[in-house]
Amino acid sequence: MTEHADPATMPYRPRATLRDVAAMAGVSMKTVSRVVNGENGVTPQKVDAVRQAISRLDYRPNLSASALRRSSGRTAAIGTVLEDLANPFSSALLRAVEDVANEKRVLILAGSVDEDQQRERALVRAFTERRVDGLIVAPVGEDQGYLRAEMEAGTPLVFVDRQPQGLLADCVLSDNESGARQAVHRLADVGHRRIAYLGDLALIPTAEQRFAGYQRALLERGLPLDPAHVVHDLHTVDDAARATTALLRGLGDGNGPTAIFASQNLVTIGAITALQDLGLEDSVALIGFDDFPLADLLKPRVSVIAQNPSEMGRVAAELLFQRLDGDRGRPQRILLPTTTVLRGSGEIPPAVP
Amino acid sequence: MTEHADPATMPYRPRATLRDVAAMAGVSMKTVSRVVNGENGVTPQKVDAVRQAISRLDYRPNLSASALRRSSGRTAAIGTVLEDLANPFSSALLRAVEDVANEKRVLILAGSVDEDQQRERALVRAFTERRVDGLIVAPVGEDQGYLRAEMEAGTPLVFVDRQPQGLLADCVLSDNESGARQAVHRLADVGHRRIAYLGDLALIPTAEQRFAGYQRALLERGLPLDPAHVVHDLHTVDDAARATTALLRGLGDGNGPTAIFASQNLVTIGAITALQDLGLEDSVALIGFDDFPLADLLKPRVSVIAQNPSEMGRVAAELLFQRLDGDRGRPQRILLPTTTVLRGSGEIPPAVP
DNA sequence: ACGCAGCTTGACAATGTTGTCAACGGCGGC
DNA sequence: GCCGCCGTTGACAACATTGTCAAGCTGCGT
Numbered sequence: 001m002t003e004h005a006d007p008a009t010m011p012y013r014p015r016a017t018l019r020d021v022a023a024m025a026g027v028s029m030k031t032v033s034r035v036v037n038g039e040n041g042v043t044p045q046k047v048d049a050v051r052q053a054i055s056r057l058d059y060r061p062n063l064s065a066s067a068l069r070r071s072s073g074r075t076a077a078i079g080t081v082l083e084d085l086a087n088p089f090s091s092a093l094l095r096a097v098e099d100v101a102n103e104k105r106v107l108i109l110a111g112s113v114d115e116d117q118q119r120e121r122a123l124v125r126a127f128t129e130r131r132v133d134g135l136i137v138a139p140v141g142e143d144q145g146y147l148r149a150e151m152e153a154g155t156p157l158v159f160v161d162r163q164p165q166g167l168l169a170d171c172v173l174s175d176n177e178s179g180a181r182q183a184v185h186r187l188a189d190v191g192h193r194r195i196a197y198l199g200d201l202a203l204i205p206t207a208e209q210r211f212a213g214y215q216r217a218l219l220e221r222g223l224p225l226d227p228a229h230v231v232h233d234l235h236t237v238d239d240a241a242r243a244t245t246a247l248l249r250g251l252g253d254g255n256g257p258t259a260i261f262a263s264q265n266l267v268t269i270g271a272i273t274a275l276q277d278l279g280l281e282d283s284v285a286l287i288g289f290d291d292f293p294l295a296d297l298l299k300p301r302v303s304v305i306a307q308n309p310s311e312m313g314r315v316a317a318e319l320l321f322q323r324l325d326g327d328r329g330r331p332q333r334i335l336l337p338t339t340t341v342l343r344g345s346g347e348i349p350p351a352v353p
Numbered sequence: 354m355t356e357h358a359d360p361a362t363m364p365y366r367p368r369a370t371l372r373d374v375a376a377m378a379g380v381s382m383k384t385v386s387r388v389v390n391g392e393n394g395v396t397p398q399k400v401d402a403v404r405q406a407i408s409r410l411d412y413r414p415n416l417s418a419s420a421l422r423r424s425s426g427r428t429a430a431i432g433t434v435l436e437d438l439a440n441p442f443s444s445a446l447l448r449a450v451e452d453v454a455n456e457k458r459v460l461i462l463a464g465s466v467d468e469d470q471q472r473e474r475a476l477v478r479a480f481t482e483r484r485v486d487g488l489i490v491a492p493v494g495e496d497q498g499y500l501r502a503e504m505e506a507g508t509p510l511v512f513v514d515r516q517p518q519g520l521l522a523d524c525v526l527s528d529n530e531s532g533a534r535q536a537v538h539r540l541a542d543v544g545h546r547r548i549a550y551l552g553d554l555a556l557i558p559t560a561e562q563r564f565a566g567y568q569r570a571l572l573e574r575g576l577p578l579d580p581a582h583v584v585h586d587l588h589t590v591d592d593a594a595r596a597t598t599a600l601l602r603g604l605g606d607g608n609g610p611t612a613i614f615a616s617q618n619l620v621t622i623g624a625i626t627a628l629q630d631l632g633l634e635d636s637v638a639l640i641g642f643d644d645f646p647l648a649d650l651l652k653p654r655v656s657v658i659a660q661n662p663s664e665m666g667r668v669a670a671e672l673l674f675q676r677l678d679g680d681r682g683r684p685q686r687i688l689l690p691t692t693t694v695l696r697g698s699g700e701i702p703p704a705v706p
Numbered sequence: 707a708c709g710c711a712g713c714t715t716g717a718c719a720a721t722g723t724t725g726t727c728a729a730c731g732g733c734g735g736c
Numbered sequence: 737g738c739c740g741c742c743g744t745t746g747a748c749a750a751c752a753t754t755g756t757c758a759a760g761c762t763g764c765g766t
Contacts (some may be wrong), residue, residue, distance in 0.1 A: 013505045017722055028746040031726060040743060058502035063419035063482045064428070068751050075417070077462070077483070086448035088441070088646075093437035098465060107479055108431070110463050112451060129416045130430070149411035152366045171539055236607075267731035272650055294647045297625055370752060381716040386754060394714060418752035421721050 003345025006171055016057035025052035032193040036061055042095040044283075067131070078108040078320065079127030081120060081137040082159075084112045086290060089265065089309045090138070093160065096313030097136055106133070110113075115244060117141035128155060134320045136313075139164050142203075156323035158316045162205050163333070163349075170323070172316045172334045176206050179305040179338030180213025180263065181220075182288040186303070186340060187259040188221045190349045192285060197256035198240055198271060200264045205231075210263040210289055229257050241277075248278060258350035259285035265292055272298065289338075294344055303346025306339040362382060369410035377406035385643050389414055420484070431673065432462040432480030434490040434512075435474060438466045440661045441645060443491070444616065446513065449666030457674060459486065468554075468588075470494035480507060489666075489672045492517050495556075509676035511669045516560050516686070523676070525669045525687045529642075532568025532658040532691030533575075533616065536640040537552065538654070539693060541574045541613040543637060543702045549582040549600055549610035551593055551624060553617045560585075563616040563642055582610050592625025594630075601631060610701035612638035620647055640699040642691075650698055656699025659692040 018036075022029045027046055034042050035050040042050075053059070067075045080097055082090040090112070098108050109132060111123040120141050127135060128150055135150065138161040145166035150258055159171035187195050197214045200207040213234075217223050231247065234240045240262070248256055263269040268288030275281040282300060293308035315334055369540045371389075375382045382400055387395050388403040395403075399450045406412070420428045433450055435443040443465070451461050462485060464476040480488060481503055488503065491514040498519035504510055512524035527565050540548050553560040564585075572677050584600065593615070603610055616623040621641030628634040633652060644659035668687055 010505055012507060015506045018724095019722080030724080030746060031744090034745095037724085043744070046745090050585075058506075060478070060481050060506075062484060062722055064484060065751090067726075068418055068421065068753090069722080069724045070416075070751085073727075073751085075483075084439060085438075085451060086441075086444050088439075091439050091444035094463075095437065095465065102464075105479075107462055107483070108464065109460050110447075110451075111455075111461065111520075112384055112448065125413070128413050130460070131415060131417060131430075152363055153368045153411070153413075154365060230383065267649070269647065276650065292647070294622065294645070296650070297622070297629065297651055298647070299652050312492075320359075334718090343487075371750080381718060382752090383754075384714090387715095390754085395726090396714070399714090419754075421723090422752075422754045423721085424755075426721085585751055594763095 001057050002024040016059045018324055020055045020057055021059050021065050024057060040121045053122050071159055074133050075131050076105060077109055077132050078134045079132040081111055081113060083138050084114055085110060089290065092309040093313035097317040098308040100314055100317035101212045115140050121146060134324055134337065136160060136316050136320060138162060156320055158320045160312055160316045163351065168331050169317050170313050170331045172336065173338055175335045176209035177213035178291045179289060180210040180234045183261050184214050184217030186346055187261065187285055187287060190347055192228060192259035192350050194257045195261055196258045196260045197262060198234055198267050200266065200267060201233045201235055202232040207263060213259060220298060234267050237266050237270040240267040244271045244274035248280060252282040262286065263286040265290045276350040282348065283351060285346055285348040291341060300345045301343035303344060306341050308336055356358040369412045373410055374406045374412050377410060378402040428484050428487050429458060430462055431487045431489065431550050432485040433461055433463045434466060434476045437492050439483060442561065445662040446666035447524060449663040451671040453667055453670035466493050467492050474499060486671065487677055489513055489669050491515060509673055509675045513665055513669045520686050523672050523684045525665050525689065527660045528560035528688045528690055530566035531644060533563040534570040535693050536614050536658050537567050537570035539695065539699055540614065540640060545612035545701055545703050546576055547582060547610045548614055551596060551615045552585045552589055552611060553620060553621050554587040554588055560616060567614060587620050587675060590619050590626065593620040594627040596625045597627035600640045601633060615639065615641040618643045635701065636704060638699055638701040644694060653698045654696035656695045659694050661689055664689055666687055667688055
């Protein structure tokens with residue numbers, strides 16, 4: 001057990017500083033600094049002496065102090081404000097950001113907002129107080145104007161998933177409207193004329209855009225927009241399941257929808273749950289917006305309009321680092337295409353009357 | 354468009370410091386510091402003047418400088434080293450850590466290691482160089498002794514998911530062996546005598562423990578351990594799918610396994626893919642270790658031994674904060690129980706010969 | 707008038723680091 | 737013998753902030 005240390009009795013050894021290393025190596029602090037930062041102009045003997053002292057003392061440079069003093073002031077960390085680190089969309093995006101940042105040896109501070117404006121602001125504030133070099137934000141509040149001060153201070157800012165309001169800045173978005181339009185067109189292609197819309201909170205811009213795409217496609221196909229087939233403000237699996245059940249139960253014969261467009265991940269899953277409970281999963285068509293793991297193992301396999309959260313994260317991070325490298329060009333608005341993935345559930349034809 | 358600022362032409366205004374605020378408010382820096390930190394002993398007029406200057410200058414305190422000077426030296430940030438931020442286990446754990454940290458107004462630095470020892474060390478180093486107040490680590494390397502220096506320096510450390518080696522420290526783990534044992538017992542309960550084991554990389558301690566549980570249960574049931582029914586080192590969905598196919602195809606009639614225990618998330622999914630491809634999903638029983646989203650929407654619904662990553666994160670974070678609050682007790686090893694969730698796939702009986 | 711207590715306030719040092727610059731000793735060129 | 741140059745080195749100030757402490761003020765009691 002000698003290799004095990006017991007914290008209760010573990011000797012407390014405060015962190016060594018440059019000063020300690022310098023004292024042990026018998027050189028000035030500046031010389032240690034030079035060795036640590038790999039600057040040249042130090043004789044090999046001194047380098048050795050310093051190296052030895054460093055490892056003997058388990059010296060770890062203090063990056064905060066370093067950043068404070070350095071002219072650039074860079075902390076080599078960026079902040080990432082996302083909807084919910086536990087959901088697959090956010091976490092895939094985060095991971096992609098991490099991969100880009102990692103190449104630049106930059107760390108990631110991350111936080112979830114859960115659709116809470118207060119939290120968005122609190123997180124941004126906490127990040128900037130730590131002087132992150134840049135921010136990636138999936139905005140949730142109705143106004144991002146409060147971020148102007150950060151931009152003016154030179155902290156680059158890239159928005160993802162949703163367009164910021166009250167501030168012109170780089171952003172990377174899915175082409176929500178076009179994706180939703182595609183979905184409805186595909187359903188119409190197999191003959192559906194009564195296509196329901198199940199949507200997220202109507203005030204979320206992405207939900208709005210997807211609804212716009214839905215409406216546009218109906219118009220293009222000359223299909224009527226039946227208010228009874230439109231449900232907004234579904235935000236959880238249970239919400240969606242209940243709404244789906246209501247929609248299909250309440251069908252005055254021949255008037256119920258024969259296909260469903262679910263405008264979001266959790267809504268899609270809720271709809272599937274309901275369809276399975278009603279035994280209708282093979283008779284009502286379904287296309288969901290946003291892919292999800294295992295969609296292709298369900299029966300029927302679930303057709304989706306896939307977003308690409310990794311790509312979104314990658315592109316956003318790369319944009320951010322371009323800005324950090326000095327790019328002062330006009331702010332960009334990058335629209336990522338969606339992919340229509342037909343797996344089965346979207347190709348179910350309407351029942352012949 | 355007046356509310357839109359264009360970064361290309363946006364005025365650059367460097368961040369205001371305490372000094373700037375003090376100058377504008379006509380007081381000393383110390384007084385500003387007092388106001389910012391809510392200390393009392395400042396007349397209301399001065400407080401007002403300072404507040405005004407702060408908002409006029411968009412002053413943001415510099416927490417790095419603050420931490421540097423403060424006696425505690427706390428940075429109000431913790432580092433979290435996980436397997437892969439994009440996988441559901443890691444991200445649920447991270448989210449739970451975030452929730453606990455959030456209450457204490459502590460931020461999270463996060464990174465993925467991808468089974469790479471180098472990366473584990475690099476991340477820990479990067480975190481400690483930023484003087485995080487504590488670390489939560491899902492260790493991947495074979496020796497965590499290198500962390501002793503950090504512990505001695507007073508940085509609390511909690512391991513999750515896997516036990517550290519070469520270092521005695523707090524850790525929070527799932528009861529892998531018992532969970533795996535349960536799984537095999539449940540399969541034996543419905544009559545299976547040829548139960549295959551599909552395992553992750555054998556050198557991962559959790560995989561080892563799960564295999565131990567599998568072996569133990571076989572022993573307890575008096576079932577033979579058939580090497581042909583044991584496959585190790587599966588780490589991806591594809592690996593697992595191939596292995597499953599091979600296992601079931603290669604069945605000399607009457608010798609193939611009638612049930613499968615899949616020791617990990619991705620392996621379970623791979624096995625399901627293969628079973629579906631072979632049309633055997635309703636005839637070969639399956640229990641997977643670790644729950645996954647939508648397991649209860651598949652057909653058959655997938656039985657699992659569920660871990661509780663959120664709970665793991667929550668408990669680990671709380672332990673960490675206890676240590677930060679000064680608890681110097683002996684290091685704890687917390688075993689979280691698993692839950693057996695029988696949904697259908699695990700209750701399929703063996704085909705009658 | 708004086709001393710003293712209590713509150714407010716600011717000067718100064720310190721945190722751990724790096725940028726600036728001058729000093730050092732040795733050397734070749736005048 | 738002196739100048740200037742070289743590579744190396746360290747003294748010092750600075751970064752943004754907070755802890756310490758003494759000075760300043762008011763009002764009170766004597």
